Amino acid sequence: MTHDMIPKVLVTKIGFDGHDRGSRIVAAGLRDAGMEVLYTPPWQEIAAVVKLATEEDVDVIGISSLATDHLIVPKLMAALREAALGDVGVIVGGIVPDEDEAMLLEAGVARVFHPGSSMPEIAAYVRELAQRCRQRRAAA
Amino acid sequence: MNKPTDDPALAAWQAEYDATLVGPDRAVHNRSGIAIQPLYTERDWQPDDAPGRLGLPGQAPYTRGIYASMHRGRTWTQRQLIGLGTPAEYNTRLKGVLAQGATAVSLIPCNSVFRGYDADQSHIELLGTCGTVINTAEHMDRALADVDLARTSCALNDPSPFTLLAFMWRRRSAGAPTGAR
Numbered sequence: 001m002t003h004d005m006i007p008k009v010l011v012t013k014i015g016f017d018g019h020d021r022g023s024r025i026v027a028a029g030l031r032d033a034g035m036e037v038l039y040t041p042p043w044q045e046i047a048a049v050v051k052l053a054t055e056e057d058v059d060v061i062g063i064s065s066l067a068t069d070h071l072i073v074p075k076l077m078a079a080l081r082e083a084a085l086g087d088v089g090v091i092v093g094g095i096v097p098d099e100d101e102a103m104l105l106e107a108g109v110a111r112v113f114h115p116g117s118s119m120p121e122i123a124a125y126v127r128e129l130a131q132r133c134r135q136r137r138a139a140a
Numbered sequence: 141m142n143k144p145t146d147d148p149a150l151a152a153w154q155a156e157y158d159a160t161l162v163g164p165d166r167a168v169h170n171r172s173g174i175a176i177q178p179l180y181t182e183r184d185w186q187p188d189d190a191p192g193r194l195g196l197p198g199q200a201p202y203t204r205g206i207y208a209s210m211h212r213g214r215t216w217t218q219r220q221l222i223g224l225g226t227p228a229e230y231n232t233r234l235k236g237v238l239a240q241g242a243t244a245v246s247l248i249p250c251n252s253v254f255r256g257y258d259a260d261q262s263h264i265e266l267l268g269t270c271g272t273v274i275n276t277a278e279h280m281d282r283a284l285a286d287v288d289l290a291r292t293s294c295a296l297n298d299p300s301p302f303t304l305l306a307f308m309w310r311r312r313s314a315g316a317p318t319g320a321r
Contacts, residue, residue, distance in 0.1 A: 015266055016251035043255065067251065068269035075263070 007035045007130030011062045012049055013042035014076060015069025022094055023064035026122060030062075033123035035130075046072065050079045053088055059130035060089040070096050074107035081108075087136045089129040093117065153179065153196040156208035168212070178212050215243075217293055223248025223271035227283035230272040235286060244293040247283065247307075249274050254298050271297070280306035281313075289316040 011027040013020060020042045027039040038056055040049075053061055061080075063073055070092055080088055092104055093113035101112045110129055113122055157178060168176040177184075179197065195201050198208035207213065220237050223246075224230060234245060250271035252262040259267055259275050267273050274280050280303075284294075289311050296307055 015263065016255045016257070017270065068266060071265040071269065072263045075265075 005131060005134060007060060007127055007134075008038070008056065008058045009035050009060045009062060009126060009130065010038045010040070010049070010053055010056065010058045011064065012038075012040040012044050012052075013064050013069065014044050014046055014049060015065070015067075015072055016043065017065070017067035017069050018042045019066040020064070022066060023062070026062060026064065026093060026119075029119040030123055030126060033119075033127070035123075035126065046076050046079050049076060050083050050085065053080065053085055054083060058088060059133045060091065060126055062126070063090065063092045065092060065094040065096065067095070070094070070100060070104060073104055073109060077108045087133055087140060089133040091126065091129070093122070149196055149199060150181070153198060153208055156198050157213075160207065160209040160213045178209070217244040218242045219244040219246045219293070219295060221246045221248060221297070223250070223297065225268040225272060227272060227274060227279045229268075230283045231285050231287075234283070238287070238292075244295070245284070245287060245289075246295045246297065248272065248297040249299065249303050253303060254300060256300060274303060274306065277306040277309050280310045284310050284314075289314040 007030075009030050011023050011030070013023055023039070023042070027037050031037045038052065038058065040052070049061065052058075061076075063070070063076070065073070073090070073092055077090065080086060080090070086108075089110045090108065091111050091113065092109050094115075096104065096112050096114065104112055111125060168178075170176055181196070194203050196208075197204040197210055198206065204210075218241060220242055222230060222233050222237065224233060230247070238245075248271040250266075250268055250273045252259065252267060253271065253274055259273050272283055274283060294307070294311075296303060299307065
């Protein structure tokens, strides 16, 4: 495992909300930080995200949620585990009430980014998470 | 103002203004207690002036507004955006804000409705979290029950064709006019 690996990240939105500014900004920010980024429009089905993650062999999935769509992230986590993708890191960013954050972490989400998070902070975390996930997968 | 005038445009304005007002003209005062007339024109400064090119409210070229009374006859609408839970929950909340002084309705359908999904096709976790679940005309009836649609302005956020149709049915069965205003 080298430290100059290029993380592969999928930035997407599941559920019914279409506010995609955040996911666009984060996708562009991670790209500018030197990562390989796959971006999708909003309204993705959970099965579509799992399929994309499988085919593209991503290290990290970033879910953007601005209007309660984070409530179905536990379903995504279960679907990933079922597809033997339990070692893919999942982060959530956007509007997540504090009481729901605990629920997401419990479901296996690595971290929740709230409004005010800086791009360098997100990028540094994703880089570190991607490395961990790729190592974990290589060891498996 | 409110004095006899030989200006036919002004007389027409006065007639339309009087006809537009529902009930007696309410007195309007500024913070200094000075009464505010419903209309001021050049004549308030120079009594002999002919009407200028600006025109009068409710008259071409409508520089001063499209109605003779504008917000004097009908004040700003107090309309709180509401959309939550089931139609019954929405109805309770709506009647609550109307009782608190709101003067109009805003209805936000659930995002699942907005995206064209039936409730039984949707993730149950999301239903009613971002708007009111309205999948049938009956849901619309329940959401707007006991609201006087003939007298209350209604706004629908991002209506799908179905939502709009259900809403129009509800308005028609409530005896409300269906023309735009």
